[in-house]
Amino acid sequence: MKAFGFLSFGHYGSGRGGADPDARQALKDAIEIAEGADALGVNGAYFRVHHFARQSASPMPLLSAIAARTRHIEVGTGVIDMRYENPLYLAEEAAQLDLIADGRVALGVSRGSPEPALRGWEAFGYLGSTDPRGADIAREHFDTFLRAIKGEPMTYADPAQYGAGARLAIEPQSPGLAERVWWGAGSGRTAEWAGEQGVNLMSSTLLTEANEGTFAAQQADQLRRYREAFAKAGHTR
Numbered sequence: 001m002k003a004f005g006f007l008s009f010g011h012y013g014s015g016r017g018g019a020d021p022d023a024r025q026a027l028k029d030a031i032e033i034a035e036g037a038d039a040l041g042v043n044g045a046y047f048r049v050h051h052f053a054r055q056s057a058s059p060m061p062l063l064s065a066i067a068a069r070t071r072h073i074e075v076g077t078g079v080i081d082m083r084y085e086n087p088l089y090l091a092e093e094a095a096q097l098d099l100i101a102d103g104r105v106a107l108g109v110s111r112g113s114p115e116p117a118l119r120g121w122e123a124f125g126y127l128g129s130t131d132p133r134g135a136d137i138a139r140e141h142f143d144t145f146l147r148a149i150k151g152e153p154m155t156y157a158d159p160a161q162y163g164a165g166a167r168l169a170i171e172p173q174s175p176g177l178a179e180r181v182w183w184g185a186g187s188g189r190t191a192e193w194a195g196e197q198g199v200n201l202m203s204s205t206l207l208t209e210a211n212e213g214t215f216a217a218q219q220a221d222q223l224r225r226y227r228e229a230f231a232k233a234g235h236t237r
Contacts, residue, residue: 005044006037007078010056023054030056031065038070044106045070046078051124052117060093067101074104078202079184081112082138082145083121083129091148091170098174105177108202109145110184111138142183146197150178179237191222195229 008030015022021029034045045066047056056062063075075097080090098105111133117123121134129137148154153167162168183194185201186208194201203222205215 003043005042005046005074006033007046007048008033008056009048009050012054027062030062031069034066034073034075035069038073042073044074044076046076046106046108049077049080050113051081051084051115052120053115060097063105064097064100067097067104070104072104074106075101076106076182077108078204079108079110079112079182081115081121082109082141083112083126083134084124085141085145087141087145088148088154088170091145092172094145095149095170095172095174095177098177098180099172103174103176103180105174106180106182107177108182108184109142110186110202111135113206146178146181146199149174149181185222185226188218188222188225191226192229195226195231195235196233198230198233198235201226 010026010030012023012026013020015025030047037045047059047062049056049059051057059077059080063077066073066075094105094107119129119132119134121129121137126134126137126141131137144154148170151169151173153169155168157163157166157168159166178199180200182200182202183190183197184206185191185194185203186206188209191201191203201223203219203226207215207218207222209218
């Protein structure tokens with residue numbers, strides 16, 4: 001085993017104590033568990049992200065608190081649902097988190113898993129999806145996010161201050177962050193798409209296709225298709 005960590009769903013309840021903590025206690029427990037894991041030499045502390053549910057939601061405050069109180073453990077998500085995200089705001093937050101963590105961030109993102117809300121991303125203001133699952137919005141947001149954390153200009157500057165035609169990137173930038181972004185894939189085709197984009201693949205027990213054979217065989221096929229697409233697209237790292 002090269003590395004191991006833990007993934008928390010961040011469940012909380014009404015605060016009756018014991019196994020039913022409220023949101024405040026669940027967040028504080030998560031910080032203390034991550035601190036203890038860091039001291040023990042655990043490699044990673046990762047958190048699920050859900051909306052309209054009594055679970056971890058916006059992850060950046062929690063991850064920033066953990067990053068500030070640890071020294072070695074990798075911190076990240078599994079996964080941020082890109083349907084619900086403003087990509088430029090997320091890019092700013094992710095860069096600041098990575099700077100606080102001294103490059104210990106592994107950011108898992110994707111279309112997201114099934115949510116309790118019906119087209120909940122629309123309540124967040126993201127309209128216009130033609131896909132009942134919102135995959136088109138997720139990938140559009142992800143493309144903007146990835147270009148932003150790579151330092152590409154995202155808007156035109158005020159010509160009165162910078163001259164005609166000047167463009168601006170988001171700030172801050174955290175070098176290397178783009179190489180620590182993971183796309184959570186639930187199918188072989190999505191794994192291929194992640195390889196084409198040149199991002200890392202997050203593969204899990206969540207599969208959205210029912211092929212013949214064991215889960216291990218399906219996951220192995222997913223990994224093979226990802227690696228082949230990654231190489232074919234010319235990515236070398």
